[in-house]
Amino acid sequence: MLLNRRAFLSKTSIGLGTAALSSLLGVGCFKKDSSGALSIDPENIKIPHFAPKAKRIIYLFQSGGPSQLDLFDYKPLLDKMRGQDLPESIRKGQRLTGMTSGQTNFPLANSIFDFKQYGQSGAWFSELMPYTAQIADDLCIVKSMYTEAINHDPAITFFQTGSQQTGRPSMGSWLSYGLGSANENLPTFCVLVSRGTGRPDGQPLYSRLWGNGFLHSLHQGVVFRSGVDPVLYLQDPKGIDKVTRRKMLDQISSLNQKQIDEFGDPEISTRIAQYEMAYRMQTSVPEIMDISKENQQTYKMYGPDAMVPGTYAANCLLARRLIEKDVKFVQLYHMGWDQHADLPLALRGQTNDVDQATAALITDLKQRGLLDETLVIWGGEFGRTNYSQGALTNTNYGRDHHPRSFTIFMAGGGIKPGTTYGETDDFGYNIVENPVHVHDFQATVLHLLGMDHEKLTYKYQGRRFRLTDVHGKVVKDILA
Amino acid sequence: MNSELPEILQFFGRLHTVVLHLPIGILILASILEMASRFKAYEKLKPAIPFVLFWGMIAAIITAGFGYLLSQEGGYDGDAIWNHKWLGIATAVVSIGIYFFRNSKNLYLALLTGGVILLGLTGHTGGSLTHGSEFLFEPFEDKDSKAVFVGNIKEVKVFNQLIRPIFKSKCNSCHNSGKVKGGLILTDTIAIKKGGDNGVLFIAQQAENSLLLQRIHLPEEVDEHMPPKGKKQLSDEEIKLLQWWISGKAEFVKTVADYPSDPEIEALLKDKFIKKKSGIATVKISPVSSSKIESIHKQGLKVFPLGNESPWLEARLSDRKQLRKSDFKTIQKVAENITILDLGNTSLDKNLIQNINNFPNLSKLFLDQTNIDDETFQKINPLPYLEYLNLYACDISDQSIEHLKKFKELKSLYLWQTKISDEGINDLKNTFPKLNIINGKEMLATFANAQLRPPKIKSDSTMFTNQITVNLDLRFPWAKIFYTLDGSAPDSTSLLYADSILISKTTTIKTIAKADGWKDSKIAEETFISVKKRAKKITINTPPNSTYNGNGEGEKILSDLRLGTTNFKDGKWLAWQGKSVSAIMDFGTPTEMSSVFVSALDNNGSWIFFPKGIKVWTSDNGKNYKQVATKQFPTPTEQNPASLRKIETAFEKTTTRFLKVQIDNLGKNPAWHPSPGQPSWLFVDEILIR
Known part of the structure; x- marks a missing residue:
């Protein structure tokens, strides 16, 4: 018999019991018992390392790099020094992207937008975020994020997987692997994507950003699309009814079972579990997507856009509906934050898309008593420069990518509300207080979910991998 | 001291910690053989005893000798080493005695008994030298009862209550009067002031020159780093405290009031001395076996441990539209351990509600989106540890206020979309000023001015030859769309959009969306140009x-x-x-x-x-x-x-x-x-x- 190495190794380990093996590899938490009823598979219960503060995450990823200097990080010095060249004493040899490397000077650009302080915490927001500003006291704003990458794809990949190189599991996959599922009818890691009006033709997103890497394919993110077919290939083809589908699955399952008995490859049991999950999702997904029972008040909060499938607002509402059903990780991506040029107009479009819906989501979770168990994160892959890319005029400017400092904010589960953490210099270029590296951020997120980032490992190609590689420190100061 | 000893002897000295296990094992084996051979079944073992005694003696002598060499290396001093040394020598001598007097019955038995006792004493004193004198009995200490709470953190004695415990837990196992590594003793104040072989540890108010802090801050890989690699390291808090102590007066009797105030330290002290544990944190409970949890899972019920280090469980029964009494029965097997119970969006009713009373240790209870009303709610006993209660979208009114007041530990109460009035909430707030009540109404103010989006004007093109169909799209059933075709601004008296608009001449469409309780949308407009003639x-x-x-x-x-x-x-x-x-x-x-x-x-x-x-x-x-x-x-x-x-x-x-x-x-x-x-x-x- 021909056996490849992996199959051989799997086969030889049958003696250990395939169940134990699949548990080590983290196959799903739910299984069918002999009577056909669904039950929790006791072999596969995942327990956090310690009692978690948050049970679920909604990650509102703002793809493209929102301009922190036009939204959160108010710098009066830029008003004074507008148009002057960025001093080398501040830039300190920071590398540039190909888009501004040819630029002969770097005119400092203040924000065209007005800033004010909000809430008891006195957090700064520009006029572009009026709704989010209203809930300032629920937020923890981190102004001192920094990253190592300077271009979109490596930077997003770094945020999502802890590595600029592709191929590692996404954060949601790590959590699925570490925490298991709490709802047998829906994927643990769901993904929702929307396009921004600020730059509709901006960078694309790659599906590997929510990929499982070397973890079991069970842990990959499942994209919910707008439109008639939210999850691709889920609905039965025309002419196939439920009974036929069930019979077919039972047949496939018995064939697969034979393969397991012979080869013991755990990927086969994953496959069976995935088929069953898809079958259950034929019912659960339409239920989730059916927003007809949401009342007008909900739309008043999220904004009328929430009625338009595929918008950021609609995705925020869906995120809440998924969280209510105990989905562990909902990842939204909103594209179009890449304002190299025409920033004033485009940023207005972007913030129109997200501001109200973001505030609504956090408020909605709070009203329903879900916020203290749900961690909401809002932020992009890097920030934008304090100088203008291209010409600086009275009404127009652009900003290039800036990895050295940018702002994100969080709310809910285990985060200290009403705080602003970290600080940048008066130029808004370098961090002067409490820097937070991407790996620190990831370590903190895992910590909030009860996972020790140094212990959540997976052995692959002869070594143990972590989301935080060999770095990362939990930012204790922002924990409640 | 150690320079006098040749390296090879130092090496043998250090082997002491290895070979010492041999005499213990062998001599105890000899006494077991001695006892066993008195029974008939094991009589034939008797001839082996002298052989075992011989090797026990050899091992004891070697161990004592190596031990002596190790003691010469230094780093050990005082009573403890003296005791251990002489006990060890005595053990060796007695083991010789046992071997040579093995034939004189009474003396032999006395020596053997004495030898075993000596072994125990020597072993214990040796263990204390290595691990610290409190090592053995530490597990029995009740840490909580040792915690001291004070009314005012300014009264906390800086050295005795803050610094000494750090030395005790992290330093004293090697720096005590028994084991004096580096000539440093950190157990008494005179010795702390004196410092060790490398000089004084600190001068008050000169934290930056402190040898003590230097050693702590060195990277762990460096040999001089303290505590040595592998030992339990100082926490960030402890380092902060030491730094603050040395930056201040660095003395031994004064209280916090005499030290410079530092908000970080104060917060830390408050945590340590003021915040008394209350509520659920005071309940001690042992974890349940995983087989018990498994048996619950087999019934399809979701009960999970909160974490690996926690005995507490959460039971998630949410979304069960056919909740049964048997579900409660099943999870009741671990009732005491369940601290989170989620019954949100279930068919919980007045017949089932009493089951909640079987879970005495609930700290978090979700009853949201259920049919429970005031009468049903009364049936829940005031749970003594309940900190979180979610009644979102329940049929609860002011009649339940008095019952709510009986939940004394409550910290968060969710009342969004209940019938509880503002007066009722104020009443609760007055009774429990620290209670966080989320009724959601005030949050809606944020969205009071929500504005409708303008309708989208949709058509194949904005230019046409004969006529063109235009649709106004809003996808918001609660709004009405008004429009004009004459260039004037639309309002509620303008044309009401119902179906698509047909345009046959150059026209500007202006449109607006309106709905009760919403801000009108902005006006959207588009001009459609009639192009009669196109180039062929x-x-x-x-x-x-x-x-x-x-x-x-x-x-x-x-x-x-x-x-x-x-x-x-x-x-x-x-x-x-x-x-x-x-x-x-x-x-x-x-x-x-x-x-x-x-x-x-x-x-x-x-x-x-x-x-x-x-x-x-x-x-x-x-x-x-x-x-x-x-x-x-x-x-x-x-x-x-x-x-x-x-x-x-x-x-x-x-x-x-x-x-x-x-x-x-x-x-x-x-x-x-x-x-x-x-x-x-x-x-x-x-x-x-x-």
């Missing part, structure tokens, strides 16, 4: 760039009435870089016209500019052209947002068959542009006449 054929003299050639359609798309978008890659544009273009339009028959529209794109960031100028010629035969208009536009002086424009060039009304339009490219990016002097782009999607 258009030819251009300069071919467009191959990337932007209208998806290969070329000049044909210049009169297809399909407009491009600001996305210049949408395939509806023709583009030329650095070059101008002229187009000849043949209308087939003489046609009346008075102006020409050139629809162009401006996107300066991408080097795209509106044309610099437009020239127009007419001809009846396609050979002789007469120039009828020329238009020049100023070069832009700053970057503009991307935009579309239909540039109209008017001329005297004429009837003609051929029209030539020359569209001039700006040529080069202006001086202010990031890439000045580079060839700029011209993007055109339609050329039409009026």
Whole structure:
């Protein structure tokens, strides 16, 4: 018999019991018992390392790099020094992207937008975020994020997987692997994507950003699309009814079972579990997507856009509906934050898309008593420069990518509300207080979910991998 | 001291900690043999005893000898080492005695008994030297009862209550009067002041020169780092405390009040001395076996441990629309351990509610979106540890206020979409000022001014020849859409949109959305241009760039009435870089016209500019052209947002068959542009006449 190495190794380990093996590899938490009823598979219960503060995450990823200097990080010095060249004493040899490397000077650009302080915490927001500003006291704003990458794809990949190189599991996959599922009818890691009006033709997103890497394919993110077919290939083809589908699955399952008995490859049991999950999702997904029972008040909060499938607002509402059903990780991506040029107009479009819906989501979770168990994160892959890319005029400017400092904010589960953490210099270029590296951020997120980032490992190609590689420190100061 | 000892002897000395296990094992084996051989079944073991005793003696002598060598190496001092040394020597001597007097019955037995006792004592004193004297009995200590709470953190004794415990837990196992590593003792104040072989540890108010802090801050890999690699390290808190102590007076009797105040330290002290544990944290409970949890899972119920280190469980029964008494029965097997119970969105009713009373240790209870009303709610006993209660969307009114007040530990209460009035909430707030009540109503104020989005004006094009259908799209069933066709601003008296609008002449549609409780949308408008005559054929003299050639359609798309978008890659544009273009339009028959529209794109960031100028010629035969208009536009002086424009060039009304339009490219990016002097782009999607 021909056996490849992996199959051989799997086969030889049958003696250990395939169940134990699949548990080590983290196959799903739910299984069918002999009577056909669904039950929790006791072999596969995942327990956090310690009692978690948050049970679920909604990650509102703002793809493209929102301009922190036009939204959160108010710098009066830029008003004074507008148009002057960025001093080398501040830039300190920071590398540039190909888009501004040819630029002969770097005119400092203040924000065209007005800033004010909000809430008891006195957090700064520009006029572009009026709704989010209203809930300032629920937020923890981190102004001192920094990253190592300077271009979109490596930077997003770094945020999502802890590595600029592709191929590692996404954060949601790590959590699925570490925490298991709490709802047998829906994927643990769901993904929702929307396009921004600020730059509709901006960078694309790659599906590997929510990929499982070397973890079991069970842990990959499942994209919910707008439109008639939210999850691709889920609905039965025309002419196939439920009974036929069930019979077919039972047949496939018995064939697969034979393969397991012979080869013991755990990927086969994953496959069976995935088929069953898809079958259950034929019912659960339409239920989730059916927003007809949401009342007008909900739309008043999220904004009328929430009625338009595929918008950021609609995705925020869906995120809440998924969280209510105990989905562990909902990842939204909103594209179009890449304002190299025409920033004033485009940023207005972007913030129109997200501001109200973001505030609504956090408020909605709070009203329903879900916020203290749900961690909401809002932020992009890097920030934008304090100088203008291209010409600086009275009404127009652009900003290039800036990895050295940018702002994100969080709310809910285990985060200290009403705080602003970290600080940048008066130029808004370098961090002067409490820097937070991407790996620190990831370590903190895992910590909030009860996972020790140094212990959540997976052995692959002869070594143990972590989301935080060999770095990362939990930012204790922002924990409640 | 250690320099006097040859290396090989140091090596043997250090083997002490290995070989010491041999005499313990062998001599104990000998006494077991001695006892066992008195029984008939094991009589035949008797001859082996002398052999075992012999090797026990040898092992004891070697161990004592090595131990002596180790003691010469230094780092050990005082009573403890003295005791251990002499006990060890005594053990060796006694083991010799046992062997040689093995035939004199009573003496032998006395020596053997004494030897075993000596072994125990020697072993214990040795263990204390290595691990610290409290090592053995530490597990029995009740840490909570040792915690001291004070009324005011200013009264906390800095050395005794803050610093000494750090030394005790992290340093004293090697720096005590028994084991004096580096000549340093950290158990009494005089010795702490004196320092060790390398000098004094600190001078008050000179934290930066402190040897103690230096050693702590060195990287763990460095040999001089303290505590040594592998030992339990100091926590950040402990380091902060030491630093603060040394930066201050660094003495031994004063209280916090005498030290410089530091908000971080104060917070830390508050945590340590003021915040008394209360509520659920005081309940001690042992974890349940995983087999018990498994048996619950087999019934399909979700009960999970909170974490690996926690004995507490959460039970998630949410979304069960057929909740049964048996479900409660099942999870009741671990009732005491369940601290989170989620019954949200279930069919919980007045018959089932009493089951909640079987879970005495609940700290978090979800009853949201259930049918429980005031009467049902009364049936829940006041749970003594309940900190979180979610009643969102329950049929609860002010009648439940008095019952709610009985939950004394409550910290968060969710009352959104209940019937509890503002007075009721105020009543609760007055009784429990620290209770966090989320009733959601005030949060709605944030969204009170929510504005409707303007309807989307949808049509195939904004230009047409005969007629065009226009739809107004809002996708918001609660709103009404009003519109005008005469250019006036729409309001609630304007036309109410019901179905698609048919337009047959040049018209501007203005539309607005309105709904009760919402701010009116902004007005959206769009102009639809009726184009009666289109060119039958258009030819251009300069071919467009191959990337932007209208998806290969070329000049044909210049009169297809399909407009491009600001996305210049949408395939509806023709583009030329650095070059101008002229187009000849043949209308087939003489046609009346008075102006020409050139629809162009401006996107300066991408080097795209509106044309610099437009020239127009007419001809009846396609050979002789007469120039009828020329238009020049100023070069832009700053970057503009991307935009579309239909540039109209008017001329005297004429009837003609051929029209030539020359569209001039700006040529080069202006001086202010990031890439000045580079060839700029011209993007055109339609050329039409009026």
